[in-house]
Amino acid sequence: MNKKIVWRGTVLAVLLAVMAFFVLTSRAPLADGAPSVPSREMVDAAERKVSIPQSPQRILALGEFELDALLALGIEPVGATNGRGQSGMPHYLQSHLHHKNAEVLSVGGFAQPNMDKVLAAKPDLILTDLRDQQIIAKLQRIAPTVVAVKTGSDWKSAFNQIAAVLGKEAQAQQFLAQYQTRVAALRQKIKPDQTVSIVRWNPKGPGYMFKDAFSSLIVQDLGLKRPAGQMGPGTNHSKPLSLEVLSEIDADWMFIGTLSPEGEAAETLKAVQTAPAFKNLKVVKTQQVRIIDGSLWTSTGGPLAALAVLDDLEKNLLPAAN
Structure with missing residues (x-):
């Protein structure tokens, strides 16, 4: 009788251990040790399958357009690359930066992100217009990396594509409607x-x-x-x-x-x-x-x-x- 009890206890212990393993692995910790967050799967503009956070809180913009679009959607990124031919963020966006009393970190020159600075920014989502597979692979090891804009897209389509990644389609449509209203007024x-x-x-x-x-x-x-x-x-x-x-x-x-x-x-x-x-x-x-x-x-x-x-x-x- 005692042997049966011991055997049953052993089986139960094994089952509990297996269940615990699956619970832990289904919510695997992030690279920095923080618990995982709800995510969703998507296919980006480079035809890559990427798992991204449902509600990213620390977005990194590795492109001028990505930075512009985020700010237009009311999102201030934790960092961005410099404007082309410039030693800092694009000149025309300066008045839109730092409005939350938090400096946007420069993470390198145009199309040349510094991986140490990218890591220091602690992003939970990276938006980029880069197509270099080696660079994207390095970025992906730091945080989910999305190529949001399809090659050859006009600026309105590209804005909508970035908004779709972030679940901000309504905000993008509102912005574009305001743009069209202003254009119509100026045409007159x-x-x-x-x-x-x-x-x-x-x-x-x-x-x-x-x-x-x-x-x-x-x-x-x-x-x-x-x-x-x-x-x-x-x-x-x-x-x-x-x-x-x-x-x-x-x-x-x-x-x-x-x-x-x-x-x-x-x-x-x-x-x-x-x-x-x-x-x-x-x-x-x-x-x-x-x-x-x-x-x-x-x-x-x-x-x-x-x-x-x-x-x-x-x-x-x-x-x-x-």
Whole structure:
């Protein structure tokens, strides 16, 4: 009888141990020792299956667009990479940062996240536009990493894609509705069919933005036109032009800038404004050249960038409409 009791007790102990094992492994601890949180499975824009937190609290933005979109959704990330050609966060987003009295940590240069800094930020979700599999693998070991935006997406679609990852679709739709309302109001005030040249000045010369680029789409939303030579397909910019063909950047209006207000490109832009080839442009003679933030107008953009570009266009084009 005693042997049966002992045997039954042993079996029961084994069963309890197995049950405890499954309970523990179903809620495995995170890398930093914290208990796991509710999660969900998703397939990201790079066709990767990723398990992400249902309600992430510490999001890291490894891209200019990702940072812009998070801030537009009212989410301040724990860290982000610097803007392209800049030593800090994109200039145009500075007024949107630190509003919660918490500094957003820089975790490296544009497209070059520093893994030690990424780890120090303690993210529970990483949003990135990088496609380098080795870098993504390293990031994934730190926190769930999502490539949220499909290649070639326009800024509105990309914003919706990021919002969907975070369950913020309603907030994104509200923001876009406000954008459209403002565009409709401006279209009633701005003289239509004016041509707008959008130029990024590089150390080797000016490159214009193609018709599908971020700021090009905003100009199009307002019913404005681009010069015929700038209507090539693409979301990027042309190769630098020589001074001999500067007529390709001529238009009724020219918005021209560099990625950084300092450096070789900025000095070159300043110097060329005294060159005869530049001074002979129609847009220069009519004094309708405007120096703008190239990191805002000629990068990937984003929802907050879109509002800032509208600000620039309203400030400069409305006097001509009156």
